[in-house]
Amino acid sequence: MEFLSQIEHSGFSNWVRESGSQWSYPTILFLHTVGLAFLVGLNVAIDLRILGVARRLPVAPFERFYRIMWMGFWINAVSGIILLAADATTKLANPTFYVKMAFIAAAVVVMVRIRRTVFGDPQIDQQPIAPSAKLLAWASIICWTGAITAGRLMAYFGTDSGAPQFINRIGG
């Protein structure tokens, strides 16, 4: 707790949380949302193809979008760590945060598994999509939905932010 408090009150964390600069908390939160849109959005679009939407298209070329999805992932890992550092004692005491992390971990495992088992199969477009692949696609949709839901609800469950003047901003 002592350590978390130190992180939370470092110069950088203070700046992120309390400077009021457009480039601190607001911009980092915006980047976190754009990363989400591309990571989750493209992944769900791929899931939809595996589940049979636009079935006239080959599946294989969709693998190209993994590059953008990983970009979204890293934008969100970095922006997420900054947002966490700015509010470490509160967020790490919030059970919803761990629910979010669990969903993200599961979603990323599923995303990697889809790449290995679905895109890694050279016969992918020569035969119907396996039921196991469809199961992975559903798991992906469910895990990302859970991650976004838990992420949003972090603002409503658990204790209020350690920065009272920013409750609305950190919360909302």
Next chain:
Amino acid sequence: MIAAFANWLHATSLGWAAGGGLPWVEPACKTVHFLGLALLIGCAGLYDLRLLGMAKGLALGPLQRLMPFAALGFLINLATGVVMFAGSPFQYLENVTFWLKMLFIALAGVNVLAFYLTGLARQVAALGPGQDVPVSAKLIAAVSLCLWIGVVYWGRMLPFIGNAF
């Protein structure tokens, strides 16, 4: 006129519920708004990225099958957006960020219309896998990506610019 509409909407039971009468409505709407955002940007963005030259193995005609899901994302966000607006309409109306968000959504709509009405959509739908689209279609794709990211930007800035929230 807008003020009268806002007052009326706020006085409905929807406005009451979203304004805190049912405390779960606002968090639920915000959550679903983010799910809709991901669906819209994921599906429309994937199509835009293909127009720009990514994953050229995908033919653009069948790829349009993703568009109903982008439209679904948009409708989800329109519905949840109206509910949140009903909860505290003047917080939005008096915030310049809200109007910039609406402007960007309108521009994105004009951009989509331009794509369909100029016949570009039909033209690229006739292209096979591996083929490049005309520069005008790439321009529309780039504008689309920028505008939707802009919409997210103004939406995210609602609590930070204008001090209305």
